[in-house]
Amino acid sequence: DEVICRLDDSIIEKKFRRDKIDKLLTEAVQNDGFEMVYQPIYSTEQGRFRSAEALVRMKNTGDLGFISPEEFIPIAEEKGLIMDIGDITLRRTLTDKLEYIEVNLSGIQACAPELEGRLTKILAEYDIPPAFINLEITETAALDSGEAFDTNVSALRESGFSFSMDDFGTGYSNLSQMNQMRYDLVKMDKSIIWDAFGKGNETSERLLASVIRLLKAINVKIVAEGVETKEMTDYLTERGVDYLQGYYFSKPVNEDKFLEVISA
Numbered sequence: 001d002e003v004i005c006r007l008d009d010s011i012i013e014k015k016f017r018r019d020k021i022d023k024l025l026t027e028a029v030q031n032d033g034f035e036m037v038y039q040p041i042y043s044t045e046q047g048r049f050r051s052a053e054a055l056v057r058m059k060n061t062g063d064l065g066f067i068s069p070e071e072f073i074p075i076a077e078e079k080g081l082i083m084d085i086g087d088i089t090l091r092r093t094l095t096d097k098l099e100y101i102e103v104n105l106s107g108i109q110a111c112a113p114e115l116e117g118r119l120t121k122i123l124a125e126y127d128i129p130p131a132f133i134n135l136e137i138t139e140t141a142a143l144d145s146g147e148a149f150d151t152n153v154s155a156l157r158e159s160g161f162s163f164s165m166d167d168f169g170t171g172y173s174n175l176s177q178m179n180q181m182r183y184d185l186v187k188m189d190k191s192i193i194w195d196a197f198g199k200g201n202e203t204s205e206r207l208l209a210s211v212i213r214l215l216k217a218i219n220v221k222i223v224a225e226g227v228e229t230k231e232m233t234d235y236l237t238e239r240g241v242d243y244l245q246g247y248y249f250s251k252p253v254n255e256d257k258f259l260e261v262i263s264a
């Protein structure tokens with residue numbers, strides 16, 4: 001009985017938190033309540049930062065403390081706010097003085113028939129060519145979606161956008177799908193990297209080495225995420241991983257700090 005009670009409490013608490021986040025998101029959409037941080041991406045070949053990933057943050061989180069986009073993006077999707085948030089965050093990103101940027105698309109955005117129109121309209125407003133933007137789509141979003149997604153990808157490619165497969169290794173890693181999509185980049189999920197550097201995990205290390213070989217064999221550029229140590233950096237560089245992203249190089253930072261980091 002006590003167990004049932006406790007379960008109920010935690011469900012109610014979760015619902016309460018979701019409702020609060022929902023309210024904060026609705027306010028944020030109306031009152032410029034989002035900001036972007038940027039995490040530099042290092043080119044192992046050029047030995048310098050080549051690009052960056054734009055990551056969204058909520059300015060006001062009420063009494064909830066830090067709320068990760070991992071938590072609020074799914075709520076925004078469910079509440080029908082994601083398309084507006086996508087527009088707002090893209091506008092903010094374009095206002096910042098960057099050269100080239102990786103932008104995340106959620107599953108719902110990736111399948112929305114109006115996606116191409118919305119993106120190209122905003123870029124035109126800022127007079128920025130689509131080649132400036134690389135769109136990141138998670139492996140699971142790409143696999144779950146059907147024709148609407150394929151249509152979007154073709155149209156966006158036609159307009160000059162490029163694509164990364166995000167979180168590679170967490171879904172089903174369907175290689176034939178990957179082949180059809182012709183991704184410009186594949187981002188290996190941080191879990192594959194971290195597992196391989198965990199204690200005594202020889203199988204995970206061999207898995208990582210094989211994944212790298214496999215991706216190189218089909219000629220896609222590879223990004224490793226979650227690179228936290230020199231050991232990881234050296235290992236991945238030696239095996240020919242093209243780009244590295246992670247706390248070892250820099251945490252996601254605001255525009256000013258970002259410009260400082262890349263010019264250092």
Ligand code: C2E
Pocket residue numbers: 039054055056068069070073089104105106166167225226227228245246247248252
């Ligand atoms: P993601 O696309 O896989 O982004 C990478 C996440 O890993 C970021 O978390 C980043 O801060 C974190 N990270 C990078 N390097 C390291 C590292 O070395 N160590 C550790 N511990 N973490 C590292 P963040 O910013 O909390 O974003 C979480 C997820 O939320 C993103 O995962 C992405 O799926 C989603 N997201 C973030 N911004 C946006 C956005 O503007 N639009 C959409 N649709 N989704 C977004």
Ligand code: CA
Pocket residue numbers: 053104136166
């Ligand atoms: Ca991403």
Ligand code: CA
Pocket residue numbers: 166167187188189190225
């Ligand atoms: Ca990821």
